[in-house]
Amino acid sequence: MFYFLIALIAGVTFGLGMAISGMIVPNNVLSFLSIFEGWNASLMVVIGGALLVFLSVYQFGIKNRKQPVLTDNFCVNQNKDVDNRLVIGSIIFGIGWGILGVCPGPVVSSLFLGNSDAYWFVSAMIGGFLLVKLLETNREETVACEVQ
Amino acid sequence: MTFPFVDALVGGLLLGISATLLMLFCGKTAGISGIVGGLIPPRVGDVAWRVLFILGMAVGGYIAVTAFHVETVASYNDSTAVVIIAGLLVGIGTKLANGCTSGHGIVGIGRLSKRSLVATIVFMLSAIITYNLMSFI
Numbered sequence: 001m002f003y004f005l006i007a008l009i010a011g012v013t014f015g016l017g018m019a020i021s022g023m024i025v026p027n028n029v030l031s032f033l034s035i036f037e038g039w040n041a042s043l044m045v046v047i048g049g050a051l052l053v054f055l056s057v058y059q060f061g062i063k064n065r066k067q068p069v070l071t072d073n074f075c076v077n078q079n080k081d082v083d084n085r086l087v088i089g090s091i092i093f094g095i096g097w098g099i100l101g102v103c104p105g106p107v108v109s110s111l112f113l114g115n116s117d118a119y120w121f122v123s124a125m126i127g128g129f130l131l132v133k134l135l136e137t138n139r140e141e142t143v144a145c146e147v148q
Numbered sequence: 149m150t151f152p153f154v155d156a157l158v159g160g161l162l163l164g165i166s167a168t169l170l171m172l173f174c175g176k177t178a179g180i181s182g183i184v185g186g187l188i189p190p191r192v193g194d195v196a197w198r199v200l201f202i203l204g205m206a207v208g209g210y211i212a213v214t215a216f217h218v219e220t221v222a223s224y225n226d227s228t229a230v231v232i233i234a235g236l237l238v239g240i241g242t243k244l245a246n247g248c249t250s251g252h253g254i255v256g257i258g259r260l261s262k263r264s265l266v267a268t269i270v271f272m273l274s275a276i277i278t279y280n281l282m283s284f285i
Contacts, residue, residue, distance in 0.1 A: 011204020021159020049160020128239020
C-alpha cells in the first residue's frame with residue numbers, strides 16, 4: 001500500500017519539479033542547446049540541483065542498503081558495458097530532443113495542461129518503443145525486476 | 149544571465165527528492181522513458197506503480213501551473229509532423245539507450261554509472277549539434 005502511495009507522491013513531486021524548473025517550456029531547453037547565441041544554463045542548474053540531492057543520498061544512504069524500504073530488491077541496470085546500442089540510441093535520442101526541445105519528463109508532466117502536441121509526442125514516442133521491440137523480438141529485458 | 153536561477157534550482161531539487169523517494173522506498177529508477185516504456189507491453193504486477201507515477205507527474209505539472217502559476221505552453225512551436233518525428237526519434241533512441249535525461253542524467257549519474265555518464269554526454273552533444281545545424285538551415 002505505502003509502496004503505491006510513494007510511487008504517486010514521487011510522481012507528483014517529479015511533475016512539480018519539471019514544471020517549476022521551466023523545463024516544460026521547450027524554449028528554455030532549446031536555449032541551453034543554443035551554445036552560439038543566447039545560451040541559458042537553466043538545464044544545467046536543474047540537473048545540478050537534482051544531483052545535489054540524489055547523488056549524495058544515493059552514495060551515502062542508499063548504495064549500501066541490502067534492499068529498499070518497502071520491497072525486496074533494487075531494480076537497477078547491472079550492465080556495465082558501453083556498447084553500440086547505448087551510443088547509437090543516445091545519438092538518436094539527442095536528435096529528437098534537439099529538433100523540438102522536448103524529452104520524456106517534461107512531456108509527461110504536461111499531459112493535463114491542455115497541450116494536444118504532448119499527446120502526439122507521447123503517442124509517437126510509444127510508437128518508437130514498439131518499433132524497437134518489434135525489431136528486437138529476441139532481446140531480453142536488461143533490467144530484471146521482481147514482480148511487485 | 150536572464151533565466152530564473154532559483155526556479156531552476158528549486159525544480160531540480162524536487163526532481164532529486166522524487167528520484168530519491170522512488171529509489172529508497174521502491175527500488176525503482178525515476179527515468180521517465182523507462183517508466184513509460186515498461187508499460188509497452190504491460191507486465192503482470194509491474195503496472196500500478198508506473199501508472200501512479202505517470203498520473204502523479206501529470207497532476208504535479210497541473211498543480212504547478214494552476215496553483216503556482218508557472219509558465220507553460222499551449223502547443224509546441226512546430227508542425228504536428230515535426231512533433232511526431234521528434235517523439236518517434238526520442239522513443240527509438242531512449243529505448244535503445246535504456247534511458248533519457250532523467251534516467252541517465254540524474255539517476256544513472258547519481259549512481260556513478262559509466263554507461264549513464266557516456267549516454268548523457270552523447271545525447272547532449274547530439275542535441276546541441278542537431279539544434280545548431282537546424283538553426284543554420
